[in-house]
Amino acid sequence: MAQVSIRKVVKAYEGNVQAVKGIDLEIADEEFVVLVGPSGCGKSTTLRMVAGLEEITSGEIWIGGDVVNDVPPRDRDIAMVFQNYALYPHMSVFDNMAFGLKLRKFPKDEIKRRVDEAARILDIQALLERKPKALSGGQRQRVAMGRAIVRNPKVFLFDEPLSNLDAKLRVQMRTEIKKVHQTIPTTTVYVTHDQVEAMTLADRVVVMNHGVIEQVGPPQELYHNPATRFVAGFIGSPAMNFLPVRVLDDGGLKVELANGVKLAVPPQRVDRYGPYKGRQMTLGLRPEHLTEIRDTEKPNVVRIDCMVDVVEPMGMETLVHFFIDGEPVCARIDPVTHSAPNEVLPLAADLNNMHLIDNESGKVV
Amino acid sequence: MSSTTATAGAVAQARRTSLHRQRAWTLKASYAVLTLMVVFFLVPPFYMVMTSLKSSAEISAQQGNPWIVQHPTLANFAELIANSNFQTFFVNSVIVTVLVVVISMSISVLAAFSLTRMGFWGSQTLATGVFLTYLIPASLLFIPLFQIIGKLGLINSFWCLVLLYPTLAVPFCTWIMIGYFSSIPRELDEAALIDGAGYMQMLLRIFIPVAMPGIIAATIFAFTASWGAFLYPLAYLYTTDQMVLTVGIVSDLIRGDVFQWGKIMAGCVLAAVPPVLIYAFLMDYYIAGLTAGATKG
Numbered sequence: 001m002a003q004v005s006i007r008k009v010v011k012a013y014e015g016n017v018q019a020v021k022g023i024d025l026e027i028a029d030e031e032f033v034v035l036v037g038p039s040g041c042g043k044s045t046t047l048r049m050v051a052g053l054e055e056i057t058s059g060e061i062w063i064g065g066d067v068v069n070d071v072p073p074r075d076r077d078i079a080m081v082f083q084n085y086a087l088y089p090h091m092s093v094f095d096n097m098a099f100g101l102k103l104r105k106f107p108k109d110e111i112k113r114r115v116d117e118a119a120r121i122l123d124i125q126a127l128l129e130r131k132p133k134a135l136s137g138g139q140r141q142r143v144a145m146g147r148a149i150v151r152n153p154k155v156f157l158f159d160e161p162l163s164n165l166d167a168k169l170r171v172q173m174r175t176e177i178k179k180v181h182q183t184i185p186t187t188t189v190y191v192t193h194d195q196v197e198a199m200t201l202a203d204r205v206v207v208m209n210h211g212v213i214e215q216v217g218p219p220q221e222l223y224h225n226p227a228t229r230f231v232a233g234f235i236g237s238p239a240m241n242f243l244p245v246r247v248l249d250d251g252g253l254k255v256e257l258a259n260g261v262k263l264a265v266p267p268q269r270v271d272r273y274g275p276y277k278g279r280q281m282t283l284g285l286r287p288e289h290l291t292e293i294r295d296t297e298k299p300n301v302v303r304i305d306c307m308v309d310v311v312e313p314m315g316m317e318t319l320v321h322f323f324i325d326g327e328p329v330c331a332r333i334d335p336v337t338h339s340a341p342n343e344v345l346p347l348a349a350d351l352n353n354m355h356l357i358d359n360e361s362g363k364v365v
Numbered sequence: 366m367s368s369t370t371a372t373a374g375a376v377a378q379a380r381r382t383s384l385h386r387q388r389a390w391t392l393k394a395s396y397a398v399l400t401l402m403v404v405f406f407l408v409p410p411f412y413m414v415m416t417s418l419k420s421s422a423e424i425s426a427q428q429g430n431p432w433i434v435q436h437p438t439l440a441n442f443a444e445l446i447a448n449s450n451f452q453t454f455f456v457n458s459v460i461v462t463v464l465v466v467v468i469s470m471s472i473s474v475l476a477a478f479s480l481t482r483m484g485f486w487g488s489q490t491l492a493t494g495v496f497l498t499y500l501i502p503a504s505l506l507f508i509p510l511f512q513i514i515g516k517l518g519l520i521n522s523f524w525c526l527v528l529l530y531p532t533l534a535v536p537f538c539t540w541i542m543i544g545y546f547s548s549i550p551r552e553l554d555e556a557a558l559i560d561g562a563g564y565m566q567m568l569l570r571i572f573i574p575v576a577m578p579g580i581i582a583a584t585i586f587a588f589t590a591s592w593g594a595f596l597y598p599l600a601y602l603y604t605t606d607q608m609v610l611t612v613g614i615v616s617d618l619i620r621g622d623v624f625q626w627g628k629i630m631a632g633c634v635l636a637a638v639p640p641v642l643i644y645a646f647l648m649d650y651y652i653a654g655l656t657a658g659a660t661k662g
Contacts, residue, residue, distance in 0.1 A: 053555050074561040086552035090574040099570075100560035147560070 002154035009059030036198035037208035079148035284355035417630035441631035454613030477542030499536035538583035545579025
């Protein structure tokens with residue numbers, strides 16, 4: 001059993017610059033949690049504090065029921081996979097994987113059994129005698145994972161392990177990591193700036209920004225019910241569209257775009273948005289909720305005509321970029337729908353999936 | 366359309382030709398400069414070897430081309446090797462140098478590791494300070510050092526050299542090692558720490574093998590500094606039994622105004638053998654890119 005608890009943890013550097021500003025996070029046993037956020041948000045610092053590679057300014061970190069604030073990394077029973085692999089260049093793959101076990105004075109046959117087992121899981125049996133320089137990027141990352149697996153630790157820590165791989169290999173290794181977690185269910189904390197990795201791997205995603213946790217939740221919840229404008233904009237690719245609106249009562253609750261177009265708020269949301277009447281807010285709408293006109297009869301779907309700026313055919317879909325009163329907007333349309341730059345394209349906005357954001361607090365209401 | 370393509374092709378061809386010509390000229394100039402340097406550096410050893418193979422009569426005759434040996438002989442070498450003084454000088458030099466290299470490298474590696482990786486307060490300033498001490502000329506130090514050595518009772522003992530040479534070699538060797546250790550990715554330390562290594566295990570099992578090219582470079586420096594030093598043995602040693610090669614060859618083979626050039630040169634050739642062997646042996650290991658594969662390359 002290895003729950004990880006992060007309680008009111010602060011990390012401040014010289015000059016009182018706070019990289020992590022008092023975060024709280026409970027990670028259940030065998031859970032796969034992904035910390036995601038932009039550069040400098042404090043996600044790697046948090047991971048390194050869990051690993052014991054950074055001292056904690058204040059707060060407590062618990063691993064498996066023990067406070068580990070003053071426990072050195074080697075005694076925390078954790079294993080870490082680094083972005084740069086961090087393989088020992090003078091050792092063979094076998095020795096790299098066996099190093100931690102040798103230091104812990106495991107018997108030779110046990111070391112061999114564990115390394116062989118990890119190599120089988122990661123499909124690197126044929127590479128055991130090679131040196132890291134004779135391996136490709138993907139193979140090196142597998143070895144780095146193997147080094148973590150053989151230790152059979154309480155917690156796996158991954159620090160952007162796929163960032164150095166090319167796009168195709170990244171997708172492949174992402175699946176491998178998920179498969180390894182399914183094979184060996186171990187508490188895992190994974191750091192990435194790639195929200196696709198976060199969405200695909202995590203049981204729960206932790207979105208961080210400026211040293212605080214913006215939201216914690218399962219990937220689908222974060223995607224469909226973001227708590228803040230930051231999360232709404234960070235999760236999802238292409239990002240959510242944001243348009244300034246005014247909430248008003250004009251024969252029913254409506255939001256008015258800057259160009260004067262009024263969109264009726266769906267009845268199921270009237271109670272929620274009613275208190276914001278008269279306020280300047282931000283309308284959030286994902287690109288997939290701004291599509292070609294399919295079914296005009298569907299309730300709360302309104303037509304918006306746009307002047308196409310850029311068309312990006314993606315194969316299974318086409319992204320259309322345009323502006324509404326100077327604000328960039330992206331729509332996802334069917335690839336068979338004709339669209340070309342500088343042509344008017346009628347689009348359907350599905351307000352059933354709209355989000356309304358309070359400009360002052362940045363919270364989704 | 367075709368004429369446009371043809372013109373573009375001609376421009377590309379002209380650029381290629383121009384680049385080719387520039388490269389050819391650069392290569393020729395490089396070879397010319399390198400040849401000059403090789404000649405410049407190889408003339409003294411060549412003259413040394415030629416002279417060592419001449420008999421005293423041939424040297425003093427001063428007839429014919431001095432660069433060519435008329436009647437080659439190994440007599441100078443044979444007499445020198447049989448000479449017990451020369452054997453003593455050689456053994457003393459080997460003892461002093463081996464000990465100096467071991468002491469200097471042990472101190473340098475430990476110092477560089479702690480300065481670069483243990484991150485204690487003032488480590489940056491100390492690292493700069495270590496290098497600054499290297500900038501003090503050795504010739505300025507030999508009078509105060511003479512007093513220290515005198516008080517330690519080590520005047521005219523080659524053990525004083527074992528004590529003194531590391532003070533010259535350690536700062537520079539430490540500087541070389543600081544550079545090497547700094548180039549080792551920090552993730553390697555962190556991986557080792559998480560794997561369960563302490564600082565000493567990290568140094569012995571990760572840093573020393575990975576930084577082997579740097580250690581070899583520093584070892585060569587420490588070896589050369591000790592083997593070839595002239596000033597300190599000249600100042601502190603005066604009896605044959607304590608003498609080392611550099612000063613011993615000169616003091617033993619020049620009596621008054623009689624220079625035994627053949628033997629002096631043979632002595633120099635023999636003294637040059639260990640450094641040449643060590644360079645040749647260590648250069649095989651002195652390969653760049655030993656850290657290849659450790660991290661994303």
